[in-house]
Amino acid sequence: MTSSTALTDEIRALHAEEGRPAALVGWFRRTAVLVPSDSQDGLWSAEYGGIRWIYAFTDEAALGRFALAQGADGTADGAASGTADWAYRTVLGARLLDVVVPAVGVPAGVALDVGGPQPVLFPPVVGIVPDAYAIDAEVPDVEGSA
Numbered sequence: 001m002t003s004s005t006a007l008t009d010e011i012r013a014l015h016a017e018e019g020r021p022a023a024l025v026g027w028f029r030r031t032a033v034l035v036p037s038d039s040q041d042g043l044w045s046a047e048y049g050g051i052r053w054i055y056a057f058t059d060e061a062a063l064g065r066f067a068l069a070q071g072a073d074g075t076a077d078g079a080a081s082g083t084a085d086w087a088y089r090t091v092l093g094a095r096l097l098d099v100v101v102p103a104v105g106v107p108a109g110v111a112l113d114v115g116g117p118q119p120v121l122f123p124p125v126v127g128i129v130p131d132a133y134a135i136d137a138e139v140p141d142v143e144g145s146a
Helices: 003-015 021-030 060-070 093-104
Strands: 032-036 045-048 051-056 088-092 108-112 120-122
Touching: 003 021, 021 093, 021 120, 032 051, 032 060, 032 093, 051 093, 088 093, 093 108
Parallel strands: 051 108
Antiparallel strands: 032 088, 045 051, 108 120
């Protein structure tokens, strides 16, 4: 079984309320995903709820569905014909969570297969991103020290 197959199987299980969240995160970390580029050749992302969400996709079909919804150039004008006009990078999930998320500079997570039938969010919380960048990490009490 490939990591991509295991990831999609775990996503299906999660949406069937039979998933194992820790296994899902583990398979995501081991899987290469497609991350579209924005107009400045950065990673396509959007802010929602005070979190910067980096968009990633399990395969070209999922990215293609997103591209069709956005328009080939991301303008939502309906002119898209799939992924043909879209630049994207292949990035290991672990690299997104451990390197890219901390580099964003604001709370950030990964939105996988957004706009598709089985999207998954990997929020910036302990156990998913490095603790120093998790919004739920315990902050040491420094009030009494000096």
